[in-house]
Amino acid sequence: MPQSAPTRVEEPQSAASPGSPLPREVGGGFVAVLAFCGIAVSVMQTLVVPLVTDLPQLLHTTSSNASWVITATLLAGAVATPVMGRLGDMFGKRRILMVALALLVIGSLTCAVTSDLVVMVVGRAIQGGAMGAIPLGISIMRDELPPQKLGSAMALMSSSLGIGGALGLPAAAFVAQHTNWHVLFYGAAGIGAVAIALVLAVVPESSVRTPSRFDFIGAIGLSAGLLCLLLPITKGADWGWASGTTLGLFGASVVILVLWGLIELRTTNPLVDLRTTARRQVLLTNLASIMVGFSFYAMSLILPQLLQLPEATGYGLGQSMVMAGLYVAPMGVAMMVVSPLSARINAASGPKVSLMLGLVVIAATYGAGTVMMDHVWQIVVLSTALGVGVGIAYSAMPTLIISAVPAGETGAANGLNTLMRSIGMSTSSAVVGVILAHRTTSFGGVPLPNTDGFKTSFAVACAAAVAGLLIALLLPARHRTAVAPGNPAAASEPRDVSDADEADTKAGIETQAEAEAETEAGPVVPEPLTGRLVHGRVLGPGDVPLIDAAITLIDTGGQQLGRTASGDDGRYRVAVPDAGNVVLIGSAPGHRPQAATLLVADQPVVCDLRLTGGGTGLTGAARTTGGEPLAGATVTATGPDGAVAGAATADEKGEFTLPELAPGTYTVTLAADGHRPHATQVELTGGEPVRVDAELRPAARVRGTVRGRGGRPLEDARVSLLDSSGDVVGQFITGEDGAFGFEGLTGEHYTVVAGGYAPSTRPVTVGGAEPAEARDVDFLLTHGR
Known part of the structure; x- marks a missing residue:
């Protein structure tokens, strides 16, 4: 049957069908188990937040060295996320998910039995390897779930990073305040062990694989480039933003990542398919993800400090560590509750609209935050509203990604998208940290962030959300190809491979x-x-x-x-x-x-x-x-x-x-x-x-150019290809050069119709048993006849 090449007017479709292989029957707890895995990883990442101020004393080191406990997890997670996604595509997503959860358990137990800085950093780096669980979970959902269930499931899984952080923070604060701090890591190990048992019992192995060799050179290059990029972002405040170390690492990251990209483009089975990543929808989604990650993490840095500052400062709310965590927890609850709603928005209006709506809510929340920071109830409103916005935005991202990449690359593609969020969160930590450190007021001889610092942080996060919204506006809109309503098979009459009689x-x-x-x-x-x-x-x-x-x-x-x-x-x-x-x-x-x-x-x-x-x-x-x-x-x-x-x-x-x-x-x-x-x-x-x-047997193609009076190429002219039955089998909107083309034609007789002024029609024959390589059909369109 005749085929036409994908045209400029056809874009990846809505999230409603990001699906994949025809799904098998999976247990009722399938989605809950995968979401639990994501929450477990998120809890692991945030459980040391209540200990930040006490880490130097607990580990007998300086504040600068103690910060490596957080930095190590971030760096290891950045490297592991795309690597594990690719390994999942190659060797089985469930299998690599089990590896990620095993790293969570091993790293947690390593941290639980030590008070030595070096061992603690090693354990936290091992924990960081578990960050690949979230993109792997999203990819497993694509492979196993029917389309009508996939949207809400992916929304919940994508939001699990924020849900675990918001819910785990008050729990970690309570444990740290009332028990030995090592209990936090024993608890994380226990949660990881439960997650492993649940995955073994409920989650099937996906049948979608990408048989190939692992790109070790690509993995090493990406790891080196990310380390050189993220190290100065996270440690720049300690080293000095203008220091030789910081600037040198930034420069090295540019050189390494450029060389890595050139090598990946020439690799048969690259770790990251840059050609796929460069697609408009994938590239813009990843850029928007950086902004969403920035905005999400900024609130996690601002609100706890604002809540815990003494009331005597005139703007602090004087809450304990545990209560501060509880007041921020509605963010995670909102993200969980909004998941089904965000899936419906994706299905009804498309993931682009969902992403834009989420960013609008985020920007409005931060804008309101500049004037709503005087009462605890206002903080609860802000955290809830931000949870709604982030939940809606997060749910759109995997849908946009998987609708633009082949099924066999979803693990690596979602891993890269998760990495983009992590880069946004790291940048947010650095930027907000600098703002709050430089806009201070002396209180009892101790410099504390002042009102101006909090308002500036809110404004910067709002600007990041607005930038993300502008990026989202450039995403391709949903497009429905014009096909005769009564002819759903217009482009697909049954054809025998050997003879089409x-x-x-x-x-x-x-x-x-x-x-x-x-x-x-x-x-x-x-x-x-x-x-x-x-x-x-x-x-x-x-x-x-x-x-x-x-x-x-x-x-x-x-x-x-x-x-x-x-x-x-x-x-x-x-x-x-x-x-x-x-x-x-x-x-x-x-x-x-x-x-x-x-x-x-x-x-x-x-x-x-x-x-x-x-x-x-x-x-x-x-x-x-x-x-x-x-x-x-x-x-x-x-x-x-x-x-x-x-x-x-x-x-x-x-x-x-x-x-x-x-x-x-x-x-x-x-x-x-x-x-x-x-x-x-x-x-x-x-x-x-x-x-x-x-x-x-070769297929044929029909191509040509639409020109106006004087031979000038016509842009935005609609060219349609009709088969011998009169059914539309392809459409093309011309670009600036006026050119059009239809590929993969296996029929014999067609009609090409060019519109835009008075329509013009040309019959064309591309051959019988041996189709010709190409037929050129040019049009001259003028007003009237």
Whole structure:
């Protein structure tokens, strides 16, 4: 069937369907357990806050050295978060989550048994390795939960960092005030152990993997760059912001991170895919995350100090450590309560609106804080309002990230996003610390932060939220591709890989009519899916429905997006995470597998699969119909249950190998840009490798330029591509150069329509059995005829 390339007008879709592989049934406590893991990690990070002023005495050292107890956790967490996310994508997210929680337990026990500074810093650094648990939890949710439950679950998991901090602070203060301070770390170890037991009992291992080699050079480079960046941010106040050490580390971080980026761009399987990270939606979300992290942590620094200052200062509220923690706790409660609401906002209006709304609430809260700091009730109102704003903003971030990256990269992508929040929090600590340290009043010979310092801190945090709002305004808006309302399958008539005859086309039209009838009778898709799914029937010889046929959905890079099995009537339905080109694979024992390339927008796509006789093959080469090697072709092997068992990329000679596959039956699918996919079934017996040599038929493309009077290129002209049935299968909005293009066309006859002035129509034929490489169609649009 004809396909068009993703155009400038198609953006990643709403958070309502950030989904992933078709979910399995998970226990009712699945979300609660993962959120508990995030809260446990957050409690670990903040449990030393009540001890900050006493640490020099407890560890028999100076205040400057004692600050390493906090700095070590921050630095270790910054390095571990993206690394663990990548390891989770490669080796299993549940497995790496267990590693993170184990580090939490080990680090906590190390701190619990010592009063030595060096050992304490080592233990806190080990604890910092647990920070990767939050992005790993979000990625597991994407893999396992149905779309209608995913939004609220991700919102809760994303907010767990703030929830644990706000709730853990008063608990830690109470323990520190009434018992031995080592009990704090024993408690953290106990919480971590409980989290491990719950994960073992409730959380399944995700089947979504990205088989590749770990990028050790990338990990070392990123670690070095982050250390050189975060060290001067956190220690600059002690070393002096203009000191040679501070400036030298900042300069070194720039050099290291630039070199690291250049190396990552040339690495086959990088730790962080910078090309994906540079996508507009991912890049802007990460920048906004820095601002949200800055704003969130500023309140955690300002309010406790304001509450605990003596009333005799004229502006302090004279509260104890425990009461100060309790008055800030509503922030965490608000973040927890607002999670379902934020998920609904994501589903109804999109994560961009949710992020902007959260930042508006944050900015308004800090603005109000400049005049609301005279009474305890005002502090409670501020902390609650900030919890609402941060909860809404935090829930939008993972949705924006996972809707713009492949399923196999969600762990690393969310890890990087969590890192951005940590950078914002570190910067907030440094900036607010400098402001409060330099705007002081002498009280009993002791310099204390004055009213002007608190108001300035509120104003700076408000400015950070406003900056985040301006960044969020630049995020792509939700866009619904214009598809004829009655033709959800306009871009996806069922096509046989081997031959697309009239009988198949006619059957596809009948199936489409049936699907429309079902839609009129009642909704087929839950509302949060916004219609983005592929459904149809799996038929064998004689159009007999096939039961339990494996259906697998992959992206053009070979990453699994979803899987399911056909029912008693041969019907299947699989959710699609994002709009764009996907490859649908159907296989069943004793039948030849099928693969079809589909363009999925916001409407349901109907695709019937007809499976015929069986076939053989494995390893081998991918070539064009002219015998040229297809370097970079993606080869994917799926098992009988539809799970991706292995993937590989063809080398410069088109050769590929899928090693370490257990004996059994597999469906091998080959896909390459600009070519039709090829699928075949393979039986491995444990003997010599079986070879598959496949020729991929080329797809065609139509391209051209829209010009106005005098030959001037026209911007914002709408160009539509219609198939032989008159259905719209692609649209393009021209840029400044007036150019347009439609890729991956496998049909024969099309019509190109250019509008903007008086519309112009051109029929185009791109070839039959051997489609031509390209057809150029230029338009000249003028007023009138």
